[in-house]
Amino acid sequence: xxxxxxxxxxxxxxxxxxxxxxxxxxxxxxxxxxxxxxxxxxxxxxxxxxxxxxxxxxxxxxxxxxxxxxxxxxxxxxxxxxxxxxxxxxxxxxxxxxxxxxxxxxxxxxxxxxxxxxxxxxxxxxxxxxxxxxxxxxxxxxxxxxxxxxxxxxxxxxxxxxxxxxxxxxxxxxxx
Amino acid sequence: xxxxxxxxxxxxxxxxxxxxxxxxxxxxxxxxxxxxxxxxxxxxxxxxxxxxxxxxxxxxxxxxxxxxxxxxxxxxxxxxxxxxxxxxxxxxxxxxxxxxxxxxxxxxxxxxxxxxxxxxxxxxxxxxxxxxxxxxxxxxxxxxxxxxxxxxxxxxxxxxxxxxxxxxxxxxxxxxxxxxxxxxxxxxxxxxxxxxxxxxxxxxxxxxxxxxxxxxxxxxxxxxxxxxxxxxxxxxxxxxxxxxxxxxxxxxxxxxxxxxxxxxxxxxxxxxxxxxxxxxxxxxxxxxxxxxxxxxxxxxxxxxxxxxxxxxxxxxxxxxxxxxxxxxxxxxxxxxxxxxxxxxxxxxxxxxxxxxxxxxxxxxxxxxxxxxxxxxxxxxxxxxxxxxxxxxxxx
Numbered sequence: 212x213x214x215x216x217x218x219x220x221x222x223x224x225x226x227x228x229x230x231x232x233x234x235x236x237x238x239x240x241x242x243x244x245x246x247x248x249x250x251x252x253x254x255x256x257x258x259x260x261x262x263x264x265x266x267x268x269x270x271x272x273x274x275x276x277x278x279x280x281x282x283x284x285x286x287x288x289x290x291x292x293x294x295x296x297x298x299x300x301x302x303x304x305x306x307x308x309x310x311x312x313x314x315x316x317x318x319x320x321x322x323x324x325x326x327x328x329x330x331x332x333x334x335x336x337x338x339x340x341x342x343x344x345x346x347x348x349x350x351x352x353x354x355x356x357x358x359x360x361x362x363x364x365x366x367x368x369x370x371x372x373x374x375x376x377x378x379x380x381x382x383x384x385x386x387x
Numbered sequence: 388x389x390x391x392x393x394x395x396x397x398x399x400x401x402x403x404x405x406x407x408x409x410x411x412x413x414x415x416x417x418x419x420x421x422x423x424x425x426x427x428x429x430x431x432x433x434x435x436x437x438x439x440x441x442x443x444x445x446x447x448x449x450x451x452x453x454x455x456x457x458x459x460x461x462x463x464x465x466x467x468x469x470x471x472x473x474x475x476x477x478x479x480x481x482x483x484x485x486x487x488x489x490x491x492x493x494x495x496x497x498x499x500x501x502x503x504x505x506x507x508x509x510x511x512x513x514x515x516x517x518x519x520x521x522x523x524x525x526x527x528x529x530x531x532x533x534x535x536x537x538x539x540x541x542x543x544x545x546x547x548x549x550x551x552x553x554x555x556x557x558x559x560x561x562x563x564x565x566x567x568x569x570x571x572x573x574x575x576x577x578x579x580x581x582x583x584x585x586x587x588x589x590x591x592x593x594x595x596x597x598x599x600x601x602x603x604x605x606x607x608x609x610x611x612x613x614x615x616x617x618x619x620x621x622x623x624x625x626x627x628x629x630x631x632x633x634x635x636x637x638x639x640x641x642x643x644x645x646x647x648x649x650x651x652x653x654x655x656x657x658x659x660x661x662x663x664x665x666x667x668x669x670x671x672x673x674x675x676x677x678x679x680x681x682x683x684x685x686x687x688x689x690x691x692x693x694x695x696x697x698x699x700x701x702x703x704x705x706x707x708x709x710x711x712x713x714x715x716x717x718x719x720x721x722x723x724x725x726x727x728x729x730x731x732x733x734x735x736x737x738x739x740x741x742x743x744x745x746x747x748x749x750x751x752x753x754x755x756x757x758x759x760x761x762x763x764x765x766x767x768x769x770x771x772x773x774x775x776x777x778x779x780x781x782x
Contacts, residue, residue: 240473242466243449243466367475371464375464379467380468
């Protein structure tokens with residue numbers, strides 16, 4: 212997808228906008244193929260999967276929305292108008308959940324190294340073989356997923372061994 | 388009697404045979420052997436019957452299995468445990484940071500202990516080393532501290548002689564310590580005096596020698612998992628331990644016997660003179676009683692040995708000869724009554740050879756130059772650690 216196509220697909224979105232992860236009220240870690248995030252003030256727990264992991268890391272590295280979309284188009288095949296819309300909606304979801312906040316300064320942009328200040332670069336409990344990034348060069352685009360669990364208490368009282376399915380906590384069994 | 392002679396009388400109390408296998412899984416550089424150890428341990432410890440102590444080690448086990456490229460039918464649930472304990476750790480850490488910040492603003496010195504200290508130093512990640520509460524050693528009395536934290540929503544839930552537990556909300560628990568070691572009240576002054584500051588952190592952290600000592604003495608309990616072994620190996624690999632200081636303190640505070648038994652588990656990453664110095668330490672009757680108490684685990688012998696040790700500590704101040712006489716009589720009888728309570732699963736530890744961090748000594752790590760039994764300390768360079776973001780003050 213060309214840069215002009217990205218602009219066209221993004222509609223009226225401000226592609227120059229940049230965000231930062233709202234630390235320290237937000238903490239994150241890359242575990243078991245997904246990014247796990249907690250917002251301490253709202254008490255919500257989130258699991259981020261698919262291209263959402265890469266989007267998070269690129270936002271955290273200081274890329275603007277436009278730069279992020281262009282980078283995704285380089286990294287993935289199949290980044291079409293629907294993919295752009297899905298990414299923008301995902302970013303809007305992150306902002307609604309108060310996980311990211313707009314920022315005025317550019318920050319450091321290190322696309323090549325994939326550098327990120329997030330905990331996503333520290334932990335590598337990954338089944339994908341791609342430790343820390345969740346983004347593989349040339350891999351087909353997978354829509355970003357944001358799995359939000361509002362009532363943390365319900366999930367913390369789950370027995371993390373016996374009340375969960377084969378995917379593990381916080382995925383409860385039907386009768387839990 | 389010397390520590391080595393005392394230890395030779397029994398199989399040791401540091402690790403069960405089964406847990407030695409789990410340690411091999413984590414530390415053995417041969418992937419096939421590591422996996423063999425894991426499968427054997429898992430056969431004896433099915434996931435559905437995991438104890439809480441075992442559950443806390445499974446996130447690190449999941450990391451290790453992925454590292455080895457191994458399949459496991461329970462990997463999904465183990466990775467779920469990683470998420471579960473990561474969340475718990477984050478909430479406990481957050482509560483600890485808020486508490487420590489509030490206390491520091493009031494002039495209370497705070498030293499992070501155990502897992503919280505290891506995270507603060509960047510020695511271990513919250514995934515590989517979860518915590519379920521934050522351990523904080525305080526320079527002030529616990530009653531005024533509890534009062535101060537009440538305004539932050541914390542309520543004291545449990546009071547023990549060495550620490551109080553305060554909690555607020557789900558999984559936001561902190562242990563407020565009077566002493567870092569419940570066995571030794573004088574450990575408080577030493578830890579407070581020797582702790583190191585961290586940039587942008589609301590707490591200091593113990594010296595590397597203290598980190599090792601705390602990990603060993605907290606870890607060697609019957610209900611504990613072998614996670615303390617991984618803690619000690621990581622501390623030794625990452626930080627310059629003043630071994631001479633550690634040995635001298637162990638001798639002075641009568642921990643040489645227990646410390647020797649536990650450090651034998653990690654002999655492959657220690658300077659050889661450390662164990663030699665500990666093994667050559669004279670052992671008092673009090674020390675042998677406390678060792679026997681731990682070895683007994685629980686039950687009437689455990690209680691009896693504990694009562695005797697407590698009494699002897701009190702008597703020792705005025706009747707130092709009583710301790711020596713007790714030891715002499717035991718030696719005359721040729722035995723010490725600590726075989727009670729030992730189950731057959733305890734086995735003398737075989738040090739892991741060619742461990743994954745066995746090269747620590749050759750990796751430029753600062754260690755003291757030791758000449759057993761005379762030990763000479765060297766200075767420990769300042770610790771460097773990632774900054775910890777303190778929460779924004781509430782409006």
